[in-house]
Amino acid sequence: xxxxxxxxxxxxxxxxxxxxxxxxxxxxxxxxxxxxxxxxxxxxxxxxxxxxxxxxxxxxxxxxxxxxxxxxxxxxxxxxxxxxxxxxxxxxxxxxxxxxxxxxxxxxxxxxxxxxxxxxxxxxxxxxxxxxxxxxxxxxxxxxxxxxxxxxxxxxxxxxxxxxxxxxxxxxxxxxxxxxxxxxxxxxxxxxxxxxxxxxxxxxxxxxxxxxxxxxxxxxxxxxxxxxxxxxxxxxxxxxxxxxxxxxxxxxxxxxxxxxxxxxxxxxxxxxxxxxxxxxxxxxxxxxxxxxxxxxxxxxxxxxxxxxxxxxxxxxxxxxxxxxxxxxxxxxxxxxxxxxxxxxxxxxxxx
Amino acid sequence: xxxxxxxxxxxxxxxxxxxxxxxxxxxxxxxxxxxxxxxxxxxxxxxxxxxxxxxxxxxxxxxxxxxxxxxxxxxxxxxxxxxxxxxxxxxxxxxxxxxxxxxxxxxxxxxxxxxxxxxxxxxxxxxxxxxxxxxxxxxxxxxxxxxxxxxxxxxxxxxxxxxxxxxxxxxxxxxxxxxxxxxxxxxxxxxxxxxxxxxxxxxxxxxxxxxxxxxxxxxxxxxxxxxxxxxxxxxxxxxxxxxxxxxxxxxxxxxxxxxxxxxxxxxxxxxxxxxxxxxxxxxxxxxxxxxxxxxxxxxxxxxx
Numbered sequence: 001x002x003x004x005x006x007x008x009x010x011x012x013x014x015x016x017x018x019x020x021x022x023x024x025x026x027x028x029x030x031x032x033x034x035x036x037x038x039x040x041x042x043x044x045x046x047x048x049x050x051x052x053x054x055x056x057x058x059x060x061x062x063x064x065x066x067x068x069x070x071x072x073x074x075x076x077x078x079x080x081x082x083x084x085x086x087x088x089x090x091x092x093x094x095x096x097x098x099x100x101x102x103x104x105x106x107x108x109x110x111x112x113x114x115x116x117x118x119x120x121x122x123x124x125x126x127x128x129x130x131x132x133x134x135x136x137x138x139x140x141x142x143x144x145x146x147x148x149x150x151x152x153x154x155x156x157x158x159x160x161x162x163x164x165x166x167x168x169x170x171x172x173x174x175x176x177x178x179x180x181x182x183x184x185x186x187x188x189x190x191x192x193x194x195x196x197x198x199x200x201x202x203x204x205x206x207x208x209x210x211x212x213x214x215x216x217x218x219x220x221x222x223x224x225x226x227x228x229x230x231x232x233x234x235x236x237x238x239x240x241x242x243x244x245x246x247x248x249x250x251x252x253x254x255x256x257x258x259x260x261x262x263x264x265x266x267x268x269x270x271x272x273x274x275x276x277x278x279x280x281x282x283x284x285x286x287x288x289x290x291x292x293x294x295x296x297x298x299x300x301x302x303x304x305x306x307x308x309x310x311x312x313x314x315x316x317x318x319x320x321x322x323x324x325x326x327x328x329x330x331x332x333x334x335x336x337x338x339x340x341x342x343x344x345x346x347x348x349x350x351x
Numbered sequence: 352x353x354x355x356x357x358x359x360x361x362x363x364x365x366x367x368x369x370x371x372x373x374x375x376x377x378x379x380x381x382x383x384x385x386x387x388x389x390x391x392x393x394x395x396x397x398x399x400x401x402x403x404x405x406x407x408x409x410x411x412x413x414x415x416x417x418x419x420x421x422x423x424x425x426x427x428x429x430x431x432x433x434x435x436x437x438x439x440x441x442x443x444x445x446x447x448x449x450x451x452x453x454x455x456x457x458x459x460x461x462x463x464x465x466x467x468x469x470x471x472x473x474x475x476x477x478x479x480x481x482x483x484x485x486x487x488x489x490x491x492x493x494x495x496x497x498x499x500x501x502x503x504x505x506x507x508x509x510x511x512x513x514x515x516x517x518x519x520x521x522x523x524x525x526x527x528x529x530x531x532x533x534x535x536x537x538x539x540x541x542x543x544x545x546x547x548x549x550x551x552x553x554x555x556x557x558x559x560x561x562x563x564x565x566x567x568x569x570x571x572x573x574x575x576x577x578x579x580x581x582x583x584x585x586x587x588x589x590x591x592x593x594x595x596x597x598x599x600x601x602x603x604x605x606x607x608x609x610x611x612x613x614x615x616x617x618x619x620x621x622x623x624x625x626x627x628x629x630x631x632x633x634x635x636x637x638x639x640x641x642x643x644x645x646x647x648x649x650x651x652x653x654x655x
Binding site: 056057058059061073074079080081082083084085086089097100101103104329332333336337339340343344346347 | 352356442443444445446447449450451484485486487488489490492493494495496497498499507
């Protein structure tokens, strides 16, 4: 495999964000994925989201498992700390890192093979524990690195490149995330950057377990007629329930929507998430309804995208555990060790 | 992964009777090989063998220091008998002056001063690299680590030479570990003897009792209690200084013997295995009978 560092050329007119970083400061090395891979579009959306949020790159920890999707952290946030772990184990490594230092932004990138098969237990438990993170699955329905076998998210009846039909029931990771307690659930399509960027931005601002399932067609092995994760099929069958916009505290609202069709949600850092309701009946704060809606649409062969669920009172693992304010990895003997006197008390209690 | 990515990690293995679910409420010392070489590929791991709850307390704390110093998994090999049953032991003690060893962690100031940082670079010659904690410095010290093959700067590589360089350093780091892990405890018999005995873990109290009884019978043995793996020079010196060495273990396959033969290059014929693995704690009577019977054999017969 190659490791190609992009040349550090900088156009003088390149726009900078409020920290003075250019778009280039959030990029990584040149992608080695297939040309046209949906994953590269997701990397681009992550770069865009981090640039717009003016995140300090060194305050992000990017983690992944194994697979095409899990290779992508090399292609964005080149100045961030990264950990390309082992098959399906990203959630545990992320949980550990988050416990050690809760002040960093945790971005977990995984795929359908990594999260829905070998790492399914990890995926579920990481979310139900409420780890504050953004967990993205780049979902293409196949094992791309091993030449296109069906993954656990392949729809029943979907056809492989060789013509075989998948007979197993598909796992829907967005529904599972809702069920096990994700306080932010989004779904998107790698071909829709306008939707992805604000969704990722909102997820990064969300103070709890945020999960985004992004359907990302595999151009090499799953982009043919008969596949339900091909570009053409996803374009024809996806239905956005809302569109999102993140507004910084002092930014004026520039786009007007008809009254009653938008909702503004205050985010914990002072910015505002504006939701344009494309389906007026859809309430993204009603978890039970969201689960039913996803299932009802799926039964019709439709595919829901947008902000599916957001708990406005979200908390996280550290709040649940009652940890101290300082990151645990900054504590010393003074705070951590109860000392000889406490030990004597313990000894006495056993006599 | 923790071995290859060099992540500090403490694992406590409460060894119950195996294989599979085996005897889940019974005691054994049968995970030694599993832990010593855990994972696929070439790996070697540090193991500690506490003899009772008090030493377990000490080793558990020490294991965290070792893990950060050596940047590798530390296995605390606890026999189930210690982990689940009630023991009479000396009260636990703690030295309030004790400072945690966080190992080689490079600070923002050191990075700022221009100190060279490469996550898997051996700058001190002890094969232990420096690390940074994520988020330390805006432009220096970030790295992308991985369970896949990498070079000294933590970059992905499949170049044989760069991969082997990392693998060889890991082997050297395992040598470095010998200077940090708890040393074996050697006890000399009252009289000079060609017999030695090696034991470890929860065997210790029964061994103490057995040695006293054997001595009453005029049977003298020098002993060595193993407290850690990798084995230090003192271990092979002890074995080589004796004609025959009894090795008391609580497993079927004499796993510690395999480790000693394998790691120290010792002639297997030097060892006489005393194995008790029925799931109950080893008794002094069992050890006395096994050792006394063998020591009383005429020399010619014993040599066969």
